[in-house]
Amino acid sequence: xxxxxxxxxxxxxxxxxxxxxxxxxxxxxxxxxxxxxxxxxxxxxxxxxxxxxxxxxxxxxxxxxxxxxxxxxxxxxxxxxxxxxxxxxxxxxxxxxxxxxxxxxxxxxxxxxxxxxxxxxxxxxxxxxxxxxxxxxxxxxxxxxxxxxxxxxxxxxxxxxxxxxxxxxxxxxxxxxxxxxxxxxxxxxxxxxxxxxxxxxxxxxxxxxxxxxxxxxxxxxxxxxxxxxxxxxxxxxxxxxxxxxxxxxxxxxxxxxxxxxxxxxxxxxxxxxxxxxxxxxxxxxxxxxxxxxxxxxxxxxxxxxxxxxxxxxxxxxxxxxxxxxxxxxxxxxxxxxxxxxxxxxxxxxxxxxxxxxxxxxxxxxxxxxxxxxxxxxxxxxxxxxxxxxxxxxxxxxxxxxxxxxxxxxxxxxxxxxxxxxxxxxxxxxxxxxxxxxxxxxxxxxxxxxxxxxxxxxxxxxxxxxxxxxxxxxxxxxxxxxxxxxxxxxxxxxxxxxxxxxxxxxxxxxxxxxxxxxxxxxxxxxxxxxxxxxxxxxxxxxxxxxxxxxxxxxxxxxxxxxxxxxxxxxxxxxxxxxxxxxxxxxxxxxxxxxxxxxxxxxxxxxxxxxxxxxxxxxxxxxxxxxxxxxxxxxxxxxxxxxxxxxxxxx
Amino acid sequence: xxxxxxxxxxxxxxxxxxxxxxxxxxxxxxxxxxxxxxxxxxxxxxxxxxxxxxxxxxxxxxxxxxxxxxxxxxxxxxxxxxxxxxxxxxxxxxxxxxxxxxxxxxxxxxxxxxxxxxxxxxxxxxxxxxxxxxxxxxxxxxxxxxxxxxxxxxxxxxxxxxxxxxxxxxxxxxxxxxxxxxxxxxxxxxxxxxxxxxxxxxxxxxxxxxxxxxxxxxxxxxxxxxxxxxxxxxxxxxxxxxxxx
Numbered sequence: 100x101x102x103x104x105x106x107x108x109x110x111x112x113x114x115x116x117x118x119x120x121x122x123x124x125x126x127x128x129x130x131x132x133x134x135x136x137x138x139x140x141x142x143x144x145x146x147x148x149x150x151x152x153x154x155x156x157x158x159x160x161x162x163x164x165x166x167x168x169x170x171x172x173x174x175x176x177x178x179x180x181x182x183x184x185x186x187x188x189x190x191x192x193x194x195x196x197x198x199x200x201x202x203x204x205x206x207x208x209x210x211x212x213x214x215x216x217x218x219x220x221x222x223x224x225x226x227x228x229x230x231x232x233x234x235x236x237x238x239x240x241x242x243x244x245x246x247x248x249x250x251x252x253x254x255x256x257x258x259x260x261x262x263x264x265x266x267x268x269x270x271x272x273x274x275x276x277x278x279x280x281x282x283x284x285x286x287x288x289x290x291x292x293x294x295x296x297x298x299x300x301x302x303x304x305x306x307x308x309x310x311x312x313x314x315x316x317x318x319x320x321x322x323x324x325x326x327x328x329x330x331x332x333x334x335x336x337x338x339x340x341x342x343x344x345x346x347x348x349x350x351x352x353x354x355x356x357x358x359x360x361x362x363x364x365x366x367x368x369x370x371x372x373x374x375x376x377x378x379x380x381x382x383x384x385x386x387x388x389x390x391x392x393x394x395x396x397x398x399x400x401x402x403x404x405x406x407x408x409x410x411x412x413x414x415x416x417x418x419x420x421x422x423x424x425x426x427x428x429x430x431x432x433x434x435x436x437x438x439x440x441x442x443x444x445x446x447x448x449x450x451x452x453x454x455x456x457x458x459x460x461x462x463x464x465x466x467x468x469x470x471x472x473x474x475x476x477x478x479x480x481x482x483x484x485x486x487x488x489x490x491x492x493x494x495x496x497x498x499x500x501x502x503x504x505x506x507x508x509x510x511x512x513x514x515x516x517x518x519x520x521x522x523x524x525x526x527x528x529x530x531x532x533x534x535x536x537x538x539x540x541x542x543x544x545x546x547x548x549x550x551x552x553x554x555x556x557x558x559x560x561x562x563x564x565x566x567x568x569x570x571x572x573x574x575x576x577x578x579x580x581x582x583x584x585x586x587x588x589x590x591x592x593x594x595x596x597x598x599x600x601x602x603x604x605x606x607x608x609x610x611x612x613x614x615x616x617x618x619x620x621x622x623x624x625x626x627x628x629x630x631x632x633x634x635x636x637x638x639x640x641x642x643x644x645x646x647x648x649x650x651x652x653x654x655x656x657x658x659x660x661x662x663x664x665x666x667x668x669x670x671x672x673x674x675x676x677x678x679x680x681x682x683x684x685x686x687x688x689x690x691x692x693x694x695x696x697x698x699x700x701x702x703x704x705x706x707x708x709x710x711x712x713x714x715x716x717x718x719x720x721x722x723x724x725x726x727x728x729x730x731x732x733x734x735x736x737x738x739x740x741x742x743x744x745x746x747x748x
Numbered sequence: 749x750x751x752x753x754x755x756x757x758x759x760x761x762x763x764x765x766x767x768x769x770x771x772x773x774x775x776x777x778x779x780x781x782x783x784x785x786x787x788x789x790x791x792x793x794x795x796x797x798x799x800x801x802x803x804x805x806x807x808x809x810x811x812x813x814x815x816x817x818x819x820x821x822x823x824x825x826x827x828x829x830x831x832x833x834x835x836x837x838x839x840x841x842x843x844x845x846x847x848x849x850x851x852x853x854x855x856x857x858x859x860x861x862x863x864x865x866x867x868x869x870x871x872x873x874x875x876x877x878x879x880x881x882x883x884x885x886x887x888x889x890x891x892x893x894x895x896x897x898x899x900x901x902x903x904x905x906x907x908x909x910x911x912x913x914x915x916x917x918x919x920x921x922x923x924x925x926x927x928x929x930x931x932x933x934x935x936x937x938x939x940x941x942x943x944x945x946x947x948x949x950x951x952x953x954x955x956x957x958x959x960x961x962x963x964x965x966x967x968x969x970x971x972x973x974x975x976x977x978x979x980x981x982x983x984x985x986x987x988x989x990x991x992x993x
Binding site for chain 1: 773848918945952979
């Protein structure tokens with residue numbers, strides 16, 4: 100009887116290097132599970148550690164090996180290349196906007212180790228402040244998750260898990276160069292001794308300004324990609340004074356200078372810190388308490404006078420607590436609460452800074468009904484002091500497993516409370532129109548229904564899933580209105596939007612070291628005029644392809660080759676001309692495909708030499724619209740990673 | 749339920765001392781003098797090297813400068829024709845596509861008013877002269893000026909231009925800009941450029957010294973020290989001048 104394998108299928112891929120000679124029997128379950136990271140622990144779906152194959156909430160995992168072999172220099176590149184249905188585009192002033200299967204940056208919650216990030220531009224967090232050096236893995240939940248995470252987790256959660264010190268010492272250094280004088284340097288030093296460990300990550304990136312859309316008669320949205328330089332430093336210190344008790348402290352600094360105007364570059368800084376205590380009270384009780392401080396500033400540097408003038412600050416203090424108790428039959432009860440103070444001082448306000456406090460409490464029950472069945476339910480209450488807003492959100496997930504098939508189904512509620520900016524903004528947009536906030540804005544809510552099936556057969560894994568989202572009171576901006584002082588737009592709630600999503604993925608692994616993955620995502624927004632996403636809507640079809648070959652030539656020399664590509668369909672939508680009489684403007688962004696090939700030489704286990712060519716088919720958009728890929732054509736990248744602790748061994 | 753939460757939150761805020769915190773490390777930032785404190789006029793005129801500060805944020809007028817009297821006078825840009833047309837003065841609406849201009853509308857206006865005595869005039873970053881010629885130099889500071897090299901510089905006189913002096917930016921996003929058909933000095937107007945091909949506009953300055961040769965033969969050296977206020981508002985000009993050179 101054939102031994103059928105029951106394995107769950109993540110939509111990410113790990114190119115393992117354990118090649119097997121052809122005379123061996125077919126790949127065994129354990130190594131396939133390892134290869135597909137199914138035995139990795141994930142936490143985001145339930146706020147408790149679960150194996151990826153067991154978690155009742157479908158989770159996509161981008162592992163450390165995925166990160167290394169994707170040659171992504173930023174989180175943006177990484178998410179876009181690893182997950183279908185994720186696209187980054189520009190909004191006005193070349194600020195970045197994210198779209199995850201129809202939900203834009205404002206409705207997708209980005210966390211670092213479960214902590215929120217302060218500051219936003221165009222409703223998106225600053226993705227460049229996420230230090231790639233400290234990223235161990237990324238867990239992505241598509242679909243609402245506000246029952247566990249609160250506001251903004253309406254369309255998904257992206258949780259970036261940082262590295263931990265796991266050996267006496269480790270030193271990783273890397274350097275990477277690419278077109279347009281793009282350089283990236285980074286390093287991580289981790290030390291661990293008895294009950295104390297420390298991990299320090301530093302990275303520096305810079306890129307020069309370059310021109311696109313050189314023909315003046317082409318109607319491009321931008322003609323210059325502005326250069327910048329960034330610094331990212333973060334440190335995390337842990338101390339285990341007693342068995343079962345871990346106390347940790349962390350601090351981080353981020354700096355970016357962007358050359359939009361050479362005489363007044365804009366600067367972005369972030370200062371963050373935190374304290375955390377984790378206490379395993381008994382084998383079945385665990386308590387966590389943490390405090391976080393996050394301050395995100397924006398300023399303009401006036402080169403002529405040498406003055407750095409701040410015009411924006413978002414400061415968030417949070418206190419969080421989480422308690423887990425394992426009951427009989429491995430059921431888990433989770434209870435938690437958070438408190439946050441949110442302070443916003445921005446040039447977009449005419450008045451003084453605004454503050455609000457928010458508090459929440461939630462409970463989750465993870466019920467292990469039987470070997471085949473598991474159900475998780477959660478309920479959360481959120482309160483926001485400004486506007487006296489209260490919300491109750493729920494979630495229910497079920498997982499059924501039989502032999503090699505796993506089915507998951509769930510309902511999750513999501514919401515997004517209006518931000519202080521959206522309520523109190525009063526800003527003159529270059530004399531063309533004003534933007535008014537709306538203090539009476541309601542929270543946007545979403546109800547997400549999802550269903551997925553995963554099946555493993557021999558060397559193959561299949562996933563199929565679909566979801567439907569009902570979005571109500573979506574926070575958006577109105578069309579042009581006329582008031583006493585002239586034309587203006589304001590923030591409004593848009594009723595009744597729907598987003599249907601579907602995903603399919605196939606993964607395969609062969610003895611000879613070849614691995615393959617094909618993932619497809621479909622998004623359909625059903626809206627009446629308005630779009631679910633603020634700026635550029637999701638492209639209906641997207642396909643991510645990855646083919647890899649790994650081979651060990653000798654004990655201390657191996658090679659990885661990865662060919663990856665993504666294909667996007669065209670998208671049409673309606674925008675508005677930004678001048679009187681502000682007529683509607685029809686926009687169509689054409690379909691496109693981008694492919695990349697990467698060769699990694701692994702020498703003596705500690706030296707990794709990367710050469711990659713991005714955009715190998717030399718695609719360049721005719722019209723550089725906000726939603727077009729920012730590329731001039733093929734781009735050569737060369738990088739070197741050194742793991743000194745491996746070399747010294 | 750709400751009240752309980754509000755009280756818990758408030759107690760927490762007070763207890764943890766978070767309620768009054770508005771951020772750390774403010775010392776790394778500088779204070780900027782608000783725009784209202786910008787002092788327009790001539791400064792340091794006891795010597796021949798002095799500073800001229802102008803609020804040229806408005807697109808609606810020309811500011812006429814008299815170097816001898818050290819005086820300034822504003823005169824509005826006409827938008828209608830009330831008297832006899834001089835055959836040239838007009839507001840011209842252009843569609844701007846990179847270097848290409850397509851005329852959309854031509855509105856004849858009255859002649860631009862000028863005071864009796866003036867040497868040069870400024871409209872935002874544009875400059876015209878009263879019969880002078882200007883050369884752009886390679887020097888970046890007034891103190892670097894080498895008088896013996898001035899004779900060999902390439903001096904340019906004013907020229908009529910119907911796509912330089914911006915009067916109406918309301919349709920900037922559609923690249924439809926209103927201009928005054930006016931004389932401008934092609935050399936000196938280069939000192940600051942505003943590129944609005946993809947809004948918001950991008951500014952750049954040459955940082956060079958410009959030599960102005962007045963009709964009397966006298967020379968003046970000018971350098972745009974700053975084209976924005978301390979808060980970064982564009983159009984507040986600080987110009988270093990040496991006159992007579």
